Amino acid sequence: MVFELDRFNVGGQVVVPPSADLDFLYHDGINAYEMARYEVAEARFRDALNLFPESATLHNKLGLTLVEQDRHLEAVLAYRRAIALNPDLVEAHYNLGATYEMIKRYDEAEQAYRSALEIDGTNALAHIGLGELYLDGSGSGDCLAQSQNLLC
Numbered sequence: 001m002v003f004e005l006d007r008f009n010v011g012g013q014v015v016v017p018p019s020a021d022l023d024f025l026y027h028d029g030i031n032a033y034e035m036a037r038y039e040v041a042e043a044r045f046r047d048a049l050n051l052f053p054e055s056a057t058l059h060n061k062l063g064l065t066l067v068e069q070d071r072h073l074e075a076v077l078a079y080r081r082a083i084a085l086n087p088d089l090v091e092a093h094y095n096l097g098a099t100y101e102m103i104k105r106y107d108e109a110e111q112a113y114r115s116a117l118e119i120d121g122t123n124a125l126a127h128i129g130l131g132e133l134y135l136d137g138s139g140s141g142d143c144l145a146q147s148q149n150l151l152c
Helices: 020-034 038-051 056-068 072-085 090-102 106-119 124-135 143-151
Strands: none
Touching (some): 020 038, 020 056, 038 056, 056 072, 056 090, 072 090, 090 106, 090 124, 106 124
């Protein structure tokens, strides 16, 4: 089943996605995203969310499609919803940080990357994101220390 993360974290209760339609919409959305058909992917993920609005994974995927359409503020809302549904979804924290960085909200980007690392201290993308913020002087931390964390 595609929604492993969601199955175990919807309001603290085990939930199994409700239908084969949902699985089809999810996979069709992924395929559309991979083919750079972002409007189609967005539509599929929104349709899937109508069936399973508690899915942090779907909100995260919706955020990715919105970023690709330069709809960053909408993407931020999608990532925040994913995090509200599943605070341990490290990908949503990282994606939120990357999106904040794109719109030059560096303090919030740093906070999101740090949140990702609190969940998974080995997440290379979050380490790289923080390192890039520090390297260009946008973050409040130390680039060398962040690089050492990534390499160790």
